[in-house]
Amino acid sequence: MRFVIAITGASGSLYGIRLLECLFKAKENVDLMISPAGLMVINSETDLQLSARPHETHQKLVQFFEIKPEQLRVFGHQQWTAPFASGSSPPKAFVICPCTNGTMASIANGLSRNLIERTADVVLKEQRKLILVHRETPLSIIQLENLLKLAKAGATIMPANPAFYQRPQKIEELVDFMVARILDHLNISHDLLPRWGNGVSL
Numbered sequence: 638m639r640f641v642i643a644i645t646g647a648s649g650s651l652y653g654i655r656l657l658e659c660l661f662k663a664k665e666n667v668d669l670m671i672s673p674a675g676l677m678v679i680n681s682e683t684d685l686q687l688s689a690r691p692h693e694t695h696q697k698l699v700q701f702f703e704i705k706p707e708q709l710r711v712f713g714h715q716q717w718t719a720p721f722a723s724g725s726s727p728p729k730a731f732v733i734c735p736c737t738n739g740t741m742a743s744i745a746n747g748l749s750r751n752l753i754e755r756t757a758d759v760v761l762k763e764q765r766k767l768i769l770v771h772r773e774t775p776l777s778i779i780q781l782e783n784l785l786k787l788a789k790a791g792a793t794i795m796p797a798n799p800a801f802y803q804r805p806q807k808i809e810e811l812v813d814f815m816v817a818r819i820l821d822h823l824n825i826s827h828d829l830l831p832r833w834g835n836g837v838s839l
């Protein structure tokens with residue numbers, strides 16, 4: 638079984654890119670989906686300049702992460718032939734990082750209009766791990782209710798809220814704070830951060 642990662646169009650695409658890098662470093666295989674808005678945000682927040690064509694994105698990311706081609710599969714937004722579009726082939730875990738209000742609302746209402754929403758629907762009904770790295774502020778009652786509904790349905794809500802007690806000096810350290818917490822929830826060992834009580838204290 639592989640991890641499935643989706644990057645949607647919320648600010649914070651660096652979290653998703655760094656998460657992919659850490660999973661590859663841990664020798665995990667990953668299936669990736671990027672929403673059209675996610676692509677736009679990646680291309681404005683990073684130098685990656687990815688294409689809307691999955692095979693071109695695959696080529697670019699294989700080069701960028703220096704991985705074997707088979708470690709990554711990239712799926713299109715409506716590619717219903719993806720294994721994890723069916724409950725018969727659920728992923729090890731599904732992380733949407735970052736996750737928009739829009740995708741979060743669609744999942745909370747079971748819309749399944751694209752492969753990202755459908756995968757979340759499958760993962761929830763099969764009672765597998767779904768992690769939403771949601772980013773928005775402030776939050777309306779509609780968004781809070783959607784998040785509550787998803788938490789009740791079994792999703793893990795991990796808002797993109799990095800901490801500062803480790804005294805970060807660089808953006809990368811803020812990104813790593815979030816990615817470390819996600820990896821913890823995926824049971825992937827890492828040394829991205831010293832843990833509280835083990836070198837970090839007042």
Ligand SMILES: Cc1cc2nc3c(=O)[nH]c(=O)nc-3n(C[C@H](O)[C@H](O)[C@H](O)COP(=O)(O)O)c2cc1C
Nearest residue numbers: 645646647648672674675678737738739740772773
């Ligand atoms: C640069 C940029 C940053 C954005 N940041 C956010 C954000 O942090 N949270 C959010 O919910 N939407 C954000 N949006 C809006 C979403 O991209 C938009 O609602 C889109 O329809 C979401 O589609 P998706 O969920 O399929 O990716 C942003 C859009 C752009 C262009």
